[in-house]
Amino acid sequence: NAGVTQTPKFQVLKTGQSMTLQCAQDMNHNSMYWYRQDPGMGLRLIYYSASEGTTDKGEVPNGYNVSRLNKREFSLRLESAAPSQTSVYFCASTLKEGGLSEQYFGPGTRLTVT
C-alpha cells in the first residue's frame, strides 16, 4: 500500500503558467480532498470530492479546478498561476468506518509562483 501519492514534489512556475497537481490513493477511499497550507493559516480546503463523479468547493476555490478522474485519482489544476498561489498543497483521502472518518494525507507538493 503506497497510501496517498502526489506528484510533483516541487514545482516552480512563472505567473500565468498552468499546471496540474496529481494525486492518487490505493486505499479504496470514497472521499478525496485538496488543501493548501500557508504559515499561520493551517490547512485550508480548496476542493473536495465525496465520491467518484462529484466535486464541491471548499473554503478557497478561486483560481483552481479539480477533476475526479476515477475513484483513485483526484487532480488539481491551476489555469493561470499567481504569486498568491505559492503554497504547499496536500491531497488527502478519507476512510469512513464505524462512524469515524480518518483522513490520510499525501507528502505534499511545494509550489512557488514567481
Added chain:
Amino acid sequence: QQQVKQSPQSLIVQKGGISIINCAYENTAFDYFPWYQQFPGKGPALLIAIRPDVSEKKEGRFTISFNKSAKQFSLHIMDSQPGDSATYFCAAYYTGNQFYFGTGTSLTVIP
C-alpha cells in the same frame, strides 16, 4: 470565519514536561475531533481522535480532554520528548461534510 480556533501558535516545553494545546469550536453539529501531527516536509498524520460522547481519550503519552458544554477540546502530551517536536493541528468534522482545521501549534521540546 475560523470554524476551529487553536492556541497557542507556538509552544516551548522542557523535556519531561507536559505540553497542552487548546481548541475551541462553535458548530455543535461536529461529531468527530481528530488531532494531527506534522513533521517538517511531511504531510499531517492522525495522532489521536475523540467523539463527543466521551470526555477523555488516552493513547500512550497523548490524551484528548473534551468539554462538550464549553465546546472546547485539548491535547495533552505527557513526558514530552524532543521527538515530539512538530506542528500539531486540531480538527473538527461532521458526518458527510468536510474537515475544519485549526491554524496549528508549533511545539518545540528542549532536551
